[in-house]
Amino acid sequence: MPAASQPHLLRILLIEDSRSEALLLEKILVHTAPHTYDMCPVQTMTQALRLLDELDFDVVLLDLNLPDVDGFSGLHAVQATAPKVPVIIFTGIEDRDLEVEAMEHGAQDYLLKDRATPAAIGRSMRHAIQRKQVENMKSEFISLVSHELRTPLTSIHGSLGLINGALSKDLPPQVSRLIEIAHQNSERLIRLVGDILDIDKIDSGHLPLDLRVEALEPLVRHAVESNRFYAAHYGVKLRLDAIAPDIRVEVDASRFTQVLANLLSNAAKFSPRDGEVEVWAGIHDGQVRVSVTDHGVGIRAEFHDRIFNKFSQADTAITRNVGGAGLGLYISKQMIENMHGQIGFDSVPGEGATFWIELPDRTPAAEKPETKRKAS
């Protein structure tokens, strides 16, 4: 917060590999408004991150063309190091798609170098700071609320789960059924709180992922085993085909399992009673692929474009009432893309749907299974 009596210098971190461009900008800003800005120019992301770690800045101006980072990974690194500081992409590239993408990755503004008059830069920085302040308030609010919700939920879910799991056998059937319903809904509420936190992180551009090379088989098996009970609730069986044990992927294990759980629970929800959901994992066209197939109603064509959007659920025209806020697939897509993978689906309405994830193959070359190729 600026002190009331002292004029507040706007502390700018300029990350720009061209020394002449940096000097030019410094000259423009300092000349037009001598006691307004305090600019600190650096030429590499390494230097920038060190300074962001040590000092406070009001705004970051980031060139996309740096020697030590590619594309938006520099933006992500800045966001991870200083999550509360607004970032303006400062670039010579006029490209509308790139601009939209930068904003989607959580940049506050996109400024073209050759249009950057002192007034335009000043305005952009003021707006970026304001916008970031509102975003920070929103994130803090969501974080506070979700923590406050989780505290009573821990007691509620713990109590209901313990009765349901270990203490319900002597209860009248109606009571034990009501406990079961309350327990399932407390789980649903817990998932919803988690989803809302995830959405906020995705929208502010810094979903922290812990990427490591992991064996695929145990991750998929774990996800399937943990969701059998949920599927059984819908009278649905999960069938897991054998997975080659040497396949490796580079993922955040808990987030990857979360995405699989999402696909599995969706498949169970949309399956007919006594249906079966098939899970396949292996190498497909040089990529690691995991697919989840159900034999439910499928996805109507008009819903195809929106299915991975936020708050999207095919409307209630589906015969069965299906719960959920429509956040799961949106979160899954963002997570898988942040793991350098892709997510998609194939569906024939009336015959079911196959949702798939594809990730780069990280299997050590010597161990690549030559024979395990999928035909289709």
Add this chain to the structure above:
Amino acid sequence: MSQAREATPSSAPGILRNIVCVDDERDILEVAKMCLEVVGGFEVTCCESGQAALEVLAGQVPDLILLDVMMPQMNGPETLAELRKLPHLAAVPVAFMTARVQPAEVRSYLKLGATGVIPKPFDPMQLSGEVRKIWEAFHG
């Protein structure tokens, strides 16, 4: 409320029986205690603050300590730091039980010397198993 066993120098890790659970939310303490006793068959001593835990643990050696992170006055990490100054607790694993489980937060707990982290809301039927895994990892 059951008591953790008296301070006795034990050479072998033995079995997991006595657990001290520290949380400022009385309801969570009560539910966690019941889960650990009913499902796991453990004996659980509850403490409503870091300070209370230090008093209880001054003369006792439980087999494992479960610590909440966000508590008024003395928070979980501060409590852990104090516990680590007590030589008779050097061979007792400490796990955090918390709703704050961002990867960076989990890393910081492990760096402080925690053996494991149990996310809240915990699964009441799995809690005992998770606690046992942490205990086994410590003695493994």
